[in-house]
Amino acid sequence: MTERATILSLGSIMPSVDTALDKTFIVWRGLGGVLDEIINVHAPMIRALVTRGAMPVDTALIDRLPCLELIANFGVGYDSVDVAAAAARGIVVTNTPDVLNDEMGDFTIGLLLATIRRLPQADRYLRAGQWAQGAFPLGASLRGRRIGIAGMGRIGRVVAHRLSGFDVPVAYYARNRNSDLPYRHYRDLCALAGDVDILIVVLPGGAATHHAVDAAVLAALGRDGVLINVARGSVVDEVALIDALSAGRILAAGLDVFAAEPLVPATLIGMDNVVLLPHIGTATHHTRGLMGELLLRNVMSWFEGIGPVTPIAITA
Ligand code: 8YV
Numbered sequence: 001m002t003e004r005a006t007i008l009s010l011g012s013i014m015p016s017v018d019t020a021l022d023k024t025f026i027v028w029r030g031l032g033g034v035l036d037e038i039i040n041v042h043a044p045m046i047r048a049l050v051t052r053g054a055m056p057v058d059t060a061l062i063d064r065l066p067c068l069e070l071i072a073n074f075g076v077g078y079d080s081v082d083v084a085a086a087a088a089r090g091i092v093v094t095n096t097p098d099v100l101n102d103e104m105g106d107f108t109i110g111l112l113l114a115t116i117r118r119l120p121q122a123d124r125y126l127r128a129g130q131w132a133q134g135a136f137p138l139g140a141s142l143r144g145r146r147i148g149i150a151g152m153g154r155i156g157r158v159v160a161h162r163l164s165g166f167d168v169p170v171a172y173y174a175r176n177r178n179s180d181l182p183y184r185h186y187r188d189l190c191a192l193a194g195d196v197d198i199l200i201v202v203l204p205g206g207a208a209t210h211h212a213v214d215a216a217v218l219a220a221l222g223r224d225g226v227l228i229n230v231a232r233g234s235v236v237d238e239v240a241l242i243d244a245l246s247a248g249r250i251l252a253a254g255l256d257v258f259a260a261e262p263l264v265p266a267t268l269i270g271m272d273n274v275v276l277l278p279h280i281g282t283a284t285h286h287t288r289g290l291m292g293e294l295l296l297r298n299v300m301s302w303f304e305g306i307g308p309v310t311p312i313a314i315t316a
């Protein structure tokens with residue numbers, strides 16, 4: 001690299017990434033009104049954009065950046081980026097796959113157990129001093145349960161592998177059957193939901209999966225059903241979910257993602273049969289560190305002329 005290239009960062013990514021970018025590039029960093037001013041003044045210089053999905057990188061934004069070559073996303077899910085619009089302009093989009101698979105596998109199992117065994121509720125019970133008045137009520141179990149995984153990509157595979165230690169049958173929904181997997185395949189999500197008691201959602205976000213888990217899927221899951229969503233809020237019809245939980249059409253839900261983050265419907269917050277987490281699936285020093293390194297490798301390698309490390313196929 002001869003001269004410092006100019007980069008636009010949609011807010012802070014994480015301190016180690018921000019510092020590393022600042023050392024090598026001219027970085028303009030901001031969101032909202034600040035972002036608007038940055039673009040008005042510096043758009044002709046901006047060659048790369050880094051984002052962690054805080055706002056949509058849509059046609060309107062891409063069109064304002066005439067010299068954009070690279071969009072580097074911090075995260076494996078890139079549903080906030082209009083990759084078709086980027087591809088049409090010849091802009092490469094990168095994400096951070098694989099480095100977070102194990103973390104997401106661990107986390108999903110944790111959320112599943114917390115939800116079905118009501119661990120946060122039991123913790124609240126103890127803290128509220130209720131133990132002295134009587135034992136925490138008996139509840140549901142993972143024993144005898146059948147598990148469905150919606151989405152069998154990199155994270156789905158790790159979740160299924162983790163579950164192999166729990167002696168529970170696993171089936172999955174995906175567009176195509178993976179012949180190397182020992183689990184039963186369903187091409188229809190409602191059919192899978194009808195045959196299992198627990199549905200774990202690890203589908204990618206975006207138009208193709210919008211509200212894939214709707215009222216019909218929840219009804220098929222049934223009165224003992226448990227929904228776990230660690231994917232994207234957009235994949236589940238949140239209104240239908242609240243309705244199903246309130247009416248007892250499903251038993252419980254464990255949610256790390258929501259339709260309009262960081263806003264969470266007050267009705268959900270008021271419910272006792274849900275475990276609600278603030279999108280923390282990958283939020284560890286270890287894994288966010290690896291994600292940050294991979295994002296940096298993509299940006300550095302791009303400006304060294306070597307090309308992206310983990311590009312999204314349709315933009316590569
Ligand atoms: C992060 C994620 O929370 O990788 C993803 O798709 O949703 C998470 O790892 C997010 O990308 C960081 O803001």
